[in-house]
Amino acid sequence: MTGPMIIGLTGSIGMGKSTVAQMFADEGVPVFDADAAVHILQGPGGALVEDIEALFPGTTNEKGVDRQKLGAAVLGNAEALKKLEAIIHPAVGAMRSEFMQANRDAPMILFDIPLLFEKTGKKAVDYVIVVSATAEDQRDRVLNRSGMTAEKFETIKALQMPDEEKRKRADFIINTSQPLDKTRQQVQNTIEKLKASLA
Ligand SMILES: CC(C)(COP(=O)(O)OP(=O)(O)OC[C@H]1O[C@@H](n2cnc3c(N)ncnc32)[C@H](O)[C@@H]1O)[C@@H](O)C(=O)NCCC(=O)NCCS
Numbered sequence: 163m164t165g166p167m168i169i170g171l172t173g174s175i176g177m178g179k180s181t182v183a184q185m186f187a188d189e190g191v192p193v194f195d196a197d198a199a200v201h202i203l204q205g206p207g208g209a210l211v212e213d214i215e216a217l218f219p220g221t222t223n224e225k226g227v228d229r230q231k232l233g234a235a236v237l238g239n240a241e242a243l244k245k246l247e248a249i250i251h252p253a254v255g256a257m258r259s260e261f262m263q264a265n266r267d268a269p270m271i272l273f274d275i276p277l278l279f280e281k282t283g284k285k286a287v288d289y290v291i292v293v294s295a296t297a298e299d300q301r302d303r304v305l306n307r308s309g310m311t312a313e314k315f316e317t318i319k320a321l322q323m324p325d326e327e328k329r330k331r332a333d334f335i336i337n338t339s340q341p342l343d344k345t346r347q348q349v350q351n352t353i354e355k356l357k358a359s360l361a
């Protein structure tokens with residue numbers, strides 16, 4: 163194999179992807195965060211702000227994209243979301259390529275991609291890790307966030323592959339319905355197994 167082993171980290175809304183990705187980073191694994199890339203593209207002076215304003219007038223301001231407004235325009239409107247994804251996903255892909263180039267000498271790298279199964283495709287990675295929690299924990303975590311409603315949660319869930327389906331397709335599952343130190347241990351064990359497969 164040439165280049166680093168590529169690990170995809172995915173999971174449905176609120177399952178704990180960001181927390182688990184940070185645990186991989188703590189172990190020294192370079193992490194590409196797709197959501198963070200979207201924030202850069204949509205943030206102040208971001209490369210896609212103008213295009214988004216043209217497609218969805220009134221959803222940007224001097225600080226870039228107003229995500230509440232853009233979310234209201236696209237979540238629940240399949241055609242609008244498709245148009246937005248058509249400009250965002252290729253730009254995220256380009257940033258991912260740059261990240262790969264910058265980390266080409268690392269033994270393994272991790273892609274944190276919320277929509278890995280839905281959009282990016284399993285072929286982009288060597289192994290898939292699915293982050294999963296009980297439906298109750300997922301719901302509690304998400305509804306505790308500011309700006310979130312039960313309706314918005316249901317709309318987003320309907321856009322994502324069900325957790326059960328994701329788990330079936332996973333090479334590794336990380337459980338986040340347990341204390342954080344147990345989850346960290348699972349992350350460390352997974353890294354050991356991945357390293358063993360490299361040897
Ligand atoms: C719609 C937007 C403006 C809402 O922003 P907001 O800050 O309110 O929510 P946030 O980004 O935290 O997303 C909340 C949840 O929705 C999920 N989600 C976001 N976009 C999508 C999508 N296109 N399809 C399915 N789920 C999505 C996220 O994975 C997350 O679980 C924003 O998510 C966006 O620009 N999405 C399009 C880009 C995209 O597809 N991002 C997903 C990862 S690359």
Ligand SMILES: Nc1ncnc2c1ncn2[C@@H]1O[C@H](COP(=O)(O)OP(=O)(O)OP(=O)(O)O)[C@@H](O)[C@H]1O
Pocket residue numbers: 173174175176177178179180181182197276303337338339340341342343345
């Ligand atoms: N064992 C655990 N592992 C991971 N997260 C946990 C655990 N226990 C509690 N949590 C909490 O659950 C929440 C998970 O949120 P996080 O932002 O990581 O999810 P996410 O999957 O990235 O969400 P989104 O898809 O909406 O971006 C955090 O507040 C975290 O502190």
